[in-house]
Amino acid sequence: MPDARILGRAEFARQTSAGGSGDPRVAVTSDVDPRVAMVLEVLSGREAESVAAEWDIEAQVVHRWVRDFLVAGTAAVTNRPDPDEARQRDRFLATFAHELRTPVTVAKGWAMELAEEGLPPEDAARAIDVLTDSLDRLSTSIYDVELAACVSLGRVRVNREHVAVGALARDLPGSPAVRTGASLLAYADPALLSRILRDLWLTAHRDPAPSSVAVDVIETSAWTEVRVVREGTPISPAVLKALFDPFGANDDTTGVTMGLYIARALTVAHGGLLGAEGDDDTTVLYTRIPRPSTDQEES
Template identity: 25%
Template sequence: KKYDDEIGKLSDTLNYMAEEILKREKMKDEFISSISHELRTPLTSIKGWAITLNTDDLKDQPLIRDGLEIIEKESDRLTHMVEELLDFSKLSSRKITLNLEKVDIIYIMKHVEKQLSPRANAENIKFDVTYPKSLPSILGDENRLKQVFINLLDNAFKFISDDGKVEFSARQDKGNIIICIKDNGCGISEEDLPYVKEKFYKGKNSKSKTGLGLSICDEIIKLHNGSLEIKSEENKGTEVYVTLPADREEQENEKD
């Protein structure tokens, strides 16, 4: 009887593993189909405007401006998608390297605030950035951390309506620096929340082109020996907590 129970458990485990593999294969197939479509759309737009500008009267300045503006925006979309795919490839093959140095989180937050404030103003979003007078440094890659915060804030901006609010804050908690990005947008469903950091996953409210953004952010933070936690409630908003270890050497010097 005990033998039968063990066989039954093994069978259940193998069936579960097979289902998970099939599920991931399906997600991968959907990803390939989706990314092919997403790459084709801006290329079609760029080609269409290139043909228009090449054949139409070049004295029509408003038409030229419209065409060049669309070409620029669609090129930016393509660049962003290709960069995500390259990052995903590097992370998957463990070939990504961090340029580690002492980093001031407040300096990074000020830079990100300066970069995203014009967008917040244009979209009528209240963008609150708060931090203490000083925080310990962390050992990190400044550009990769900027990438993570901009990606997370971009998500927050996408999922709130006019007159929405996004908060970007930092604080120290014992030996860690905790950065929080909070919005009062549409939130993430209870069904989707456990999977949003998985590669290729797109929830019902997703506006991601690749389904890789949060997965890449999570991997970059893990490479910093940190963690990325998401709390959300549908129709109420989302809170993302990035926890990074403060520089030990600096903290020990402060104690002395």
């Protein structure tokens, strides 16, 4: 499950900042992705645990990035691409087709109703409403795929600025206030971070209905972390795994299709990571965005 783990509360609470000789945020102002910077430090001889502590991140995540980096490099050098790539592509196409099928079917049915003569005005008005909703769903799905394709090709433009997370939260369904860290700013693209937060918020409200959902923001030396905290019946590990790797879980019984794929892709475009943690009472969905350098914070 990319960038996601199910942890106990004790480990979740461990967000200490270990001192390092340099400022890890320097990567935000350069052309080097923070994750690549961490991998290169490990490959240069530093312990992964030391690099992870400097960046306020879990060591096992750094180990996985190093492994993935080496696997990808081996595939490029040997001219033997990962055999799973075609399978992932086919799963993605199947997922996308599943996302389109329902609104297309609904739109087709109501268009046939409108084509019939003598349709009562109230039924015609309802047909137009349903058609509009179906077209909106189609438009959203197509935009999702465009975003995913742009990210995979490295073509997403991330226009970073200091963003008030509280303002983005007020645009969510129910207009929630940020519970903790309301005054903190994230250095991110406002439109993309808004989309990430929306996806986390909607995921946190999936069935079975939670008792409450809140937004918290915290800062470490390297990251601004935006958390969507769900209290009550937790989201099961199996569903979380499907949400982060949705291509094989597109049946109607789970409701999982694109899942958090877009949110993760947009987080990756910021040089950050998306994850999930939880216990028997709580599920925490989070996005970590690299903090800017001191010079950028003062600008």
